[in-house]
Amino acid sequence: MVEGPPMTVDTFQRVVKTLGDSTRLRLLALLERQELSVADLVKLLDLPQSTVSRHLAHLKEQGLLSERRDGAFCYSRFTPPSDGAWGDGWLLARGSLRDDPQIAADAEALDALLRARTLGSREFFDSLGAEWDRLRKVFQDDLQRARAIGRLVPRGLTIADVGTGTGVLAMEMAQLGMRVIAIDQSEAMLASADAKRAALKDPDRVELRHGAATDLPLRDGEVDAVLAHMVLHYVPSPRDAIAELARVVRPGGRIVLVDFTAPEDRPQPDREWLQKDLGVIWQGFAIARVREWLERAGLRNVEIELHESSSDDRDLPATFIACADRPADPLT
Numbered sequence: 344m345v346e347g348p349p350m351t352v353d354t355f356q357r358v359v360k361t362l363g364d365s366t367r368l369r370l371l372a373l374l375e376r377q378e379l380s381v382a383d384l385v386k387l388l389d390l391p392q393s394t395v396s397r398h399l400a401h402l403k404e405q406g407l408l409s410e411r412r413d414g415a416f417c418y419s420r421f422t423p424p425s426d427g428a429w430g431d432g433w434l435l436a437r438g439s440l441r442d443d444p445q446i447a448a449d450a451e452a453l454d455a456l457l458r459a460r461t462l463g464s465r466e467f468f469d470s471l472g473a474e475w476d477r478l479r480k481v482f483q484d485d486l487q488r489a490r491a492i493g494r495l496v497p498r499g500l501t502i503a504d505v506g507t508g509t510g511v512l513a514m515e516m517a518q519l520g521m522r523v524i525a526i527d528q529s530e531a532m533l534a535s536a537d538a539k540r541a542a543l544k545d546p547d548r549v550e551l552r553h554g555a556a557t558d559l560p561l562r563d564g565e566v567d568a569v570l571a572h573m574v575l576h577y578v579p580s581p582r583d584a585i586a587e588l589a590r591v592v593r594p595g596g597r598i599v600l601v602d603f604t605a606p607e608d609r610p611q612p613d614r615e616w617l618q619k620d621l622g623v624i625w626q627g628f629a630i631a632r633v634r635e636w637l638e639r640a641g642l643r644n645v646e647i648e649l650h651e652s653s654s655d656d657r658d659l660p661a662t663f664i665a666c667a668d669r670p671a672d673p674l675t
Contacts, residue, residue: 358432361405365445366390367398368436372446373453374408374421375437377580381417387452405429413605413626460579460624500567503591505556506574510536510549516570517548524566528555556584561591568597575602576625582636589640595671598642603627603660604649627660634665642667 361367369388373379379387384395399419402408407429408419423437424430440446500521504513507525509532516523517540525540527533533551540549554560556571556578569588575581588598605627630647637645645667652659 354428358428362432362436369449370398371421373449374419377453378418378420457579503566503569505569505571507536508532510539512572513549514539517543523549524552525549526552526554557587559587559591563590564593565591567593570599572601576623585636586640589642589669592669594669596669598667600665604630604663605660637667643670644668
């Protein structure tokens with residue numbers, strides 16, 4: 344059993360009441376794996392929305408769930424307590440459910456949902472190909488790209504450009520003397536990037552690889568640094584993607600993220616056009632949540648800066664640039 348404060352009668356009753364309900368156990372098992380909305384959970388559990396919402400409210404009242412708003416939607420996540428009565432209770436419950444057929448069926452349904460989201464993003468980019476160069480101008484991110492590259496100097500580094508798209512950023516880094524492994528899940532995007540690579544003075548500086556942000560075609564610690572520029576909002580599980588970025592960067596290496604931000608302490612406009620026109624899954628991320636994901640991935644020296652949108656004709660969210668280092672000594 345994990346160590347923690349002694350269990351009182353009142354706490355014991357609350358733990359037993361909460362974890363003794365099969366629907367709440369199903370919810371916790373899903374939300375431990377993935378941040379999900381009420382609509383997602385209704386579909387996965389095949390239960391009425393009122394039932395799902397009622398159980399979520401109870402779990403939130405017990406302090407077991409964290410929430411994040413994204414436009415008009417609210418997403419819940421369960422991070423198991425590391426100690427105390429709730430930690431002990433969940434360890435026991437999770438172990439008992441390891442071979443439960445209903446929990447296994449729920450897990451398969453979640454896998455199918457995540458595959459569908461990933462496929463939808465891939466198909467969106469496959470349908471665009473080279474046309475993305477025109478469409479992406481809505482981001483007005485030339486300055487942000489320059490700022491991001493500035494976090495990766497000196498020259499001579501081997502950089503993984505995750506979600507390279509048509510390779511604009513990869514080619515810029517190659518021209519600055521870096522070796523770039525440009526990765527994308529869309530074959531059409533990689534074909535456009537390959538055309539740009541052929542026009543470089545030294546095309547060998549850029550290597551193209553096919554793969555997703557949550558399953559990178561890289562060995563552990565293969566690169567000096569990783570850049571994910573406007574990528575996380577296309578990934579079904581951003582937290583898992585950040586953990587994967589941390590895996591492939593060498594000890595002492597650096598990760599740089601650029602993406603939209605959406606503060607959680609006040610209501611945000613529902614920018615539905617981002618999903619309709621640009622195919623995004625998420626409309627932005629709270630700075631505190633990004634910091635938590637980076638630190639949970641074992642990264643240190645996290646620095647995050649915020650930049651307001653300079654767009655006059657589009658309602659774009661503010662953007663953040665986050666930098667974090669993988670400790671040089673695994674024991675630190």
